[in-house]
Amino acid sequence: MKKTFLLGLLAASLMLSATSCSNPDFTRDEEMAVRPLPPIPAAPDTAGGRVAPENPATREITAPNATEDIKKMQPVM
Numbered sequence: 001m002k003k004t005f006l007l008g009l010l011a012a013s014l015m016l017s018a019t020s021c022s023n024p025d026f027t028r029d030e031e032m033a034v035r036p037l038p039p040i041p042a043a044p045d046t047a048g049g050r051v052a053p054e055n056p057a058t059r060e061i062t063a064p065n066a067t068e069d070i071k072k073m074q075p076v077m
């Protein structure tokens with residue numbers, strides 16, 4: 001009983017894997033038309049023409065820079 005059950009499960013799994021490999025709706029990459037992507041639009045000006053402040057992510061990570069950033073994050077007492 002157990003051997004026939006295991007053989008049946010093995011046969012069913014092989015049939016399912018074989019049928020899932022053949023897809024008639026699949027199209028080859030060579031048949032697809034290739035179009036270039038549209039250009040990315042410019043970002044909207046939300047600062048009202050003002051210059052953006054220095055980005056801290058572009059600064060070099062050093063002890064003095066880290067100390068300055070930590071002091072800026074501290075609440076004023």
